[in-house]
Amino acid sequence: MSEEVKIYAIIVAGGSGKRMGSSIPKQFLLLDGKPVLMHTISRFVAAYPEVECIVVLPESQIEFWRKLCRDYQFTLKHHIAIGGETRFDSVKNGLAALPALAGVVAIHDAVRPFASSQLIRACISQAQHSANAVPALPCVDSVREIDEHGVSKIVNREKLRMVQTPQCFSVAQIVEAYAKASGSHFTDDASVYEANGGTIILIDGEAHNIKITNPFDLELGKLIIQQQE
């Protein structure tokens, strides 16, 4: 059955890398000798060789990315969509590039290059059954919530889950959710889906499935790759 369902991955590269202390956007930084984004695409192809990947990039970065692909002889097939002002706009552009309102789509941060095949498959399989699946982890730290006066109060961390990507959805349902969403303040796709009345299905995420957000994460990344090999 599942072979017949078309699987897409929208890989969203939004950031300009301003927080990296580097003029190179984070998705292009070298991790184990190869740009981060190539690792990320490879993860999806490893999990589903037949996946159709759409990489969403700021327009100004597309030529640079094409050059990187030539330089690194990166031949995994993928489409490119042009990014928007916000992450919300970028995902919307990625969804617009899908050929039909059928199948399942994984929406993933370009700077999360460590999602395992198991995790990607678990999310896609679950979304095939329940129309969506979102990986998340329990919270190991104590958490406080700040009110409008800057005063904080303890929160019950047992109830909290830290959300990751790939966030997977029925194509028809997530396209509808994005079409109907008002505002572009959403921090992830699950919240867009939820705003359209959907109930999110959480599944276990992975501790190693981190975002590359600072130079230290690149060092950490080498370690993760060693451990996964």
Next chain:
Amino acid sequence: MSEEVKIYAIIVAGGSGKRMGSSIPKQFLLLDGKPVLMHTISRFVAAYPEVECIVVLPESQIEFWRKLCRDYQFTLKHHIAIGGETRFDSVKNGLAALPALAGVVAIHDAVRPFASSQLIRACISQAQHSANAVPALPCVDSVREIDEHGVSKIVNREKLRMVQTPQCFSVAQIVEAYAKASGSHFTDDASVYEANGGTIILIDGEAHNIKITNPFDLELGKLIIQQQE
């Protein structure tokens, strides 16, 4: 002025290491060739050479720890207090070992060996002025909250802070808070202080100030030590 204020550190080693896939409690695992707990104590002595350290250990581990200190020729002075059933009980025992109701105390997880001198000093200094200080970081992931039916909803992550240690307090005030607290369900000292009517002062934590909770964290730890050197 601040030289005259007595500074204490209560370093709490609660866990038995069951999550490590190892029979050695986490605080005794070797990090860069030395037990984690020795790193942690050293951090406080580096920040404040005159600090008085109280290490809280399960009774069954005290002899082993003394042997480790001999084997590793660890000569930094510290007192030992006997741990209780819960973290709450252990901290209470640590507070009972303080000689007077004056000064400032930093309460710290034994398995957080990477707090920098700057962070420790910033927390202690702030607590000298405002009776408490707790390090915390913003939340980089999207966060969901689960209700009693297992259904999750997005939470505004802008308002959340992930709490770390050292959590620093006026000795008199935190002793009072522990004496008056009912129940031992608290996940940290800030929440005990808050339950007694105190308002918590948050200051910037450090990304590297992680807890050692799994074998991967030890590898990560080597990297953090290299970077800090």
